[in-house]
Amino acid sequence: MMDFKTYVTEKKALIDQRLGELLHTDVPQFTKLYDAMNYSLLAGGKRIRPILMLATLEALGKDTAPYVDVACALECIHSYSLIHDDLPAMDDDALRRGKPTNHVVYGEGMAILAGDGLLTFAFELMARQPLDPAKLAQCIAVFAKAAGPAGMVGGQAFDLLSEGNEAIGIDGLKLLHRMKTGIIFQGAIDLAAILGDAAPTQRALLETYARQMGLTFQITDDILDFTGDEAVLGKPVGSDAKNHKATYVTIFSLDEAKRMAGEAASAAIAATAPLGDKAWFLRDLVSYLLVRAN
Amino acid sequence: MMDFKTYVTEKKALIDQRLGELLHTDVPQFTKLYDAMNYSLLAGGKRIRPILMLATLEALGKDTAPYVDVACALECIHSYSLIHDDLPAMDDDALRRGKPTNHVVYGEGMAILAGDGLLTFAFELMARQPLDPAKLAQCIAVFAKAAGPAGMVGGQAFDLLSEGNEAIGIDGLKLLHRMKTGIIFQGAIDLAAILGDAAPTQRALLETYARQMGLTFQITDDILDFTGDEAVLGKPVGSDAKNHKATYVTIFSLDEAKRMAGEAASAAIAATAPLGDKAWFLRDLVSYLLVRAN
Numbered sequence: 295m296m297d298f299k300t301y302v303t304e305k306k307a308l309i310d311q312r313l314g315e316l317l318h319t320d321v322p323q324f325t326k327l328y329d330a331m332n333y334s335l336l337a338g339g340k341r342i343r344p345i346l347m348l349a350t351l352e353a354l355g356k357d358t359a360p361y362v363d364v365a366c367a368l369e370c371i372h373s374y375s376l377i378h379d380d381l382p383a384m385d386d387d388a389l390r391r392g393k394p395t396n397h398v399v400y401g402e403g404m405a406i407l408a409g410d411g412l413l414t415f416a417f418e419l420m421a422r423q424p425l426d427p428a429k430l431a432q433c434i435a436v437f438a439k440a441a442g443p444a445g446m447v448g449g450q451a452f453d454l455l456s457e458g459n460e461a462i463g464i465d466g467l468k469l470l471h472r473m474k475t476g477i478i479f480q481g482a483i484d485l486a487a488i489l490g491d492a493a494p495t496q497r498a499l500l501e502t503y504a505r506q507m508g509l510t511f512q513i514t515d516d517i518l519d520f521t522g523d524e525a526v527l528g529k530p531v532g533s534d535a536k537n538h539k540a541t542y543v544t545i546f547s548l549d550e551a552k553r554m555a556g557e558a559a560s561a562a563i564a565a566t567a568p569l570g571d572k573a574w575f576l577r578d579l580v581s582y583l584l585v586r587a588n
Numbered sequence: 589m590m591d592f593k594t595y596v597t598e599k600k601a602l603i604d605q606r607l608g609e610l611l612h613t614d615v616p617q618f619t620k621l622y623d624a625m626n627y628s629l630l631a632g633g634k635r636i637r638p639i640l641m642l643a644t645l646e647a648l649g650k651d652t653a654p655y656v657d658v659a660c661a662l663e664c665i666h667s668y669s670l671i672h673d674d675l676p677a678m679d680d681d682a683l684r685r686g687k688p689t690n691h692v693v694y695g696e697g698m699a700i701l702a703g704d705g706l707l708t709f710a711f712e713l714m715a716r717q718p719l720d721p722a723k724l725a726q727c728i729a730v731f732a733k734a735a736g737p738a739g740m741v742g743g744q745a746f747d748l749l750s751e752g753n754e755a756i757g758i759d760g761l762k763l764l765h766r767m768k769t770g771i772i773f774q775g776a777i778d779l780a781a782i783l784g785d786a787a788p789t790q791r792a793l794l795e796t797y798a799r800q801m802g803l804t805f806q807i808t809d810d811i812l813d814f815t816g817d818e819a820v821l822g823k824p825v826g827s828d829a830k831n832h833k834a835t836y837v838t839i840f841s842l843d844e845a846k847r848m849a850g851e852a853a854s855a856a857i858a859a860t861a862p863l864g865d866k867a868w869f870l871r872d873l874v875s876y877l878l879v880r881a882n
Contacts, residue, residue, distance in 0.1 A: 319738065323763060327737055327745035378704060383696035402677035403748045406700060410672060411737035411745075413704065417711045418732035427721040434728060438712035443621055443705035444613065451621035451705075454697045469617060 298578040305345045310336070312366050317415065330400040330408035331415075335373045337391055343368045343482045346579070350486035350500065353566070353573035361489055363423055364433065367416040368482055371441050374412035375450070377405055384454060413441075425489070433485050440481035449473025457539070467540045475515075476508030499565050503576060506562035510583045513555040516541035518586070520548060559584045592872040599639045604630070606660050611709070624694040624702035625709075629667045631685055637662045637776045640873070644780035644794065647860070647867035655783055657717055658727065661710040662776055665735050668706035669744075671699055678748060707735075719783070727779050734775035743767025751833070761834045769809075770802030793859045797870060800856035804877045807849040810835035812880065814842060853878045 296304075313335055319328045344365030348358040358365075380387040380395040381402060388398050397405035420434050439445060452470055456462045462470065483504040487497050520543045542551040562580045566573040590598075607629055613622045638659030642652040652659075674681040674689040675696060682692050691699035714728050733739060746764055750756045756764065777798040781791050814837045836845040856874045860867040 317737070319742070321738075321742065321763070323746040323749070323760070324737065324742040326749060327742055331737060374704075378700055381697075381700065383700060403675075404745060406672055406675065406677060407741050407745045407748065409704070410668075410707065411741040413707060414732050414736035414741060418729055418736055421725045421728035421732060427725040431715045431721040431724045431728075434715035434725075435712055438708050438715060442708035442712055443611070443618065443625060444615075447701050447705040447708060448613070448615065448618040448621055451698060451701045452617040454701065455617070455620060466617070469615070 298575070298582060301349075301575055301578075302345060305348055306341045308362060309341045309344045309366060309369065310338075312362055313369060316366060316370075316419070326400070326404065327407055327411060330396060330404050331373075331411050333399060334377050334390075334396050334408065335370065335412065337393055339369070339372070339391065341369060342579075343372050343478060346479060346576075347482040347486045349575040349579070350483050351490045353569050353576055354486065354490035354492055354496065355572055356490045360423075360425065361486075364420055364425075364485060364489065365482075367419040368437070368478075368485070370412045370416035370419065371437075372478065374409040374416070375441075375446060377409040377412070379450065381405060384450070429488050432488050436484050436488065437481045440477045440484070445473055445477045445481075449477070462540050464545060467542070467545055470540070471512040472508070475512055476505065479508040479511065480504040496569065499568055502565040503562050506558045506565065507576075507580055507583070509558040510555055510562060510580055513542045513551055513558065514583050514586060516543050517548065517551050517555065519543075555584055592869070592876060595643075595869055595872075596639060599642055600635045602656060603635045603638045603660060603663065604632075606656055607663060610660060610664075610713070620694070620698065621701055621705060624690060624698050625667075625705050627693060628671050628684075628690050628702065629664065629706065631687055633663070633666070633685065635663060636873075637666050637772060640773060640870075641776040641780045643869040643873070644777050645784045647863050647870055648780065648784035648786055648790065649866055650784040654717075654719065655780075658714055658719075658779060658783065659776075661713040662731070662772075662779070664706045664710035664713065665731075666772065668703040668710070669735075669740060671703040671706070673744065675699060678744070723782050726782050730778050730782065731775045734771045734778070739767055739771045739775075743771070756834050758839060761836070761839055764834070765806040766802070769806055770799065773802040773805065774798040790863065793862055796859040797856050800852045800859065801870075801874055801877075803852040804849055804856060804874055807836045807845055807852065808877050808880060810837050811842065811845050811849065813837075849878055 314332075317328055317331050317335065319325060347365045347368060348361065351358050351361060376390060377396045379385050380390055381397055387395055389395065395405075396408055400408065417434060417438070420437070421430060423430060441447065443451075449470055449472070452466075453474060456466065456470070480501070483500050486492075487500055492500060519541065542554060546554070559580045563577050566576045569576075608626075611622055611625050611629065613619060638656075641659045641662060642655065645652050645655060670684060671690045673679050674684055675691055681689055683689065689699075690702055694702065711728060711732070714731070715724060717724060735741065737745075743764055743766070746760075747768060750760065750764070774795070777794050780786075781794055786794060813835065836848060840848070853874045857871045860870045863870075
């Protein structure tokens with residue numbers, strides 16, 4: 295069995311290579327837009343969403359090769375969401391992964407269009423795959439719902455309205471985190487379940503895993519914003535507290551947040567047990583998320 | 589046979605009714621986002637894209653009832669594009685159809701999200717239709733390509749970069765207009781051709797129609813910006829000239845633009861002749877576009 299780091303490195307290289315091939319244009323008037331899209335798409339993210347999808351397919355005993363482009367489509371949607379989140383009218387962030395954000399480099403209008411372009415292209419990419427069209431249509435419906443106004447975009451809107459308002463409470467915080475990140479992890483796993491023909495019992499296990507893994511991710515993300523190393527994170531530390539954002543650390547405490555993260559991680563790992571050895575990466579991923587915050 | 593005005597009124601009522609049912613939420617934290625989306629979606633546009641799609645299906649002898657939601661998805665995408673076009677970082681327009689634009693009412697951040705939400709929802713809506721999944725996947729691939737970076741978003745980016753630059757020339761102008769509007773009319777007609785099982789000869793005719801009809805629309809739009817009645821248009825007249833935008837009127841002349849519009853309209857109408865009586869609306873639509881500019 296491969297170790298966690300090697301698996302991530304190999305899958306990330308596969309995804310990065312394919313992402314680099316996807317977006318090019320022969321129309322000179324469109325070059326700047328494609329540059330702006332590629333600038334953010336190829337800025338070297340962790341590729342956790344596509345890797346999660348591919349690892350779930352492997353946990354179901356499937357070959358991942360036919361599904362790499364669908365995984366890349368998830369990353370396009372993730373990239374669009376970061377570009378729009380960073381805009382002056384939204385979080386107004388000038389740095390992302392240690393580099394100037396899209397609008398700082400290309401201007402606000404072009405950054406909005408780069409996001410629009412990546413989002414729209416993601417659906418084109420999914421729809422044109424030579425896969426079972428019934429499964430494809432289901433994938434698009436499921437993922438668009440997760441990414442859309444009832445999901446991630448809704449979470450962004452709630453975030454925008456509640457910014458500087460620490461009083462959203464634990465229910466508000468849970469909704470916010472579920473919609474901003476959890477629902478996309480869930481979507482990545484749902485796609486693997488659809489494409490990988492998961493049985494109903496497997497689906498139920500994967501749903502539990504997705505929910506608890508997403509929670510682990512979000513709580514540890516909050517912990518890192520509080521305790522992390524700016525040079526490692528590639529973004530300013532303490533920005534949540536400075537912006538009076540509700541987080542697991544500000545609402546509870548650092549210790550309590552760590553306890554909750556541990557609890558979520560245990561529940562996620564337990565859910566994958568019936569999937570056996572093939573689900574090793576799903577388990578190791580959760581352990582990794584937990585360890586990075588300690 | 590129904591007359592043009594009655595047909596438009598009936599189809600518009602059908603589309604408006606369905607659009608009004610599509611977007612609602614039970615999550616209180618998402619209400620504002622849904623309000624913002626519905627504000628623009630239900631602002632009473634001409635619904636020309638969905639009507640064009642339904643009319644093309646009828647020209648192919650098909651019942652339109654199963655396809656109304658797909659037509660509505662086209663309008664969601666049109667509505668998203670208007671919201672983002674009007675943003676301060678783009679065209680910076682405060683009025684649209686005689687009403688304050690989305691960002692004026694809901695703020696810039698929420699307007700960006702309302703556009704993102706409508707775009708993403710459109711693909712969910714298409715993908716979840718109980719239609720032949722192979723046709724659905726093809727529709728999504730075709731329409732996402734038309735609306736994406738190689739199409740409408742690319743056109744917007746070119747427009748943004750060439751603003752205030754009258755020197756883009758006739759080739760630049762043609763590319764701009766084709767990408768900003770023509771390609772979406774083409775997309776609406778392509779969807780009808782896919783869903784309505786158009787034969788290859790019918791497809792070729794419809795492609796010619798779409799190209800020439802789009803051209804008619806764009807030239808007459810430029811003419812109206814030059815000669816139109818502000819109260820009727822619901823937006824300021826003469827804004828293109830003021831913003832030093834290249835248009836068919838500024839690059840050629842009013843008379844020459846009128847002649848070109850007439851030529852495109854004739855070619856569009858001629859293309860539909862082999863489709864017979866059932867294509868009457870496609871012909872009347874082109875005549876209407878031409879007449880409104882005179």
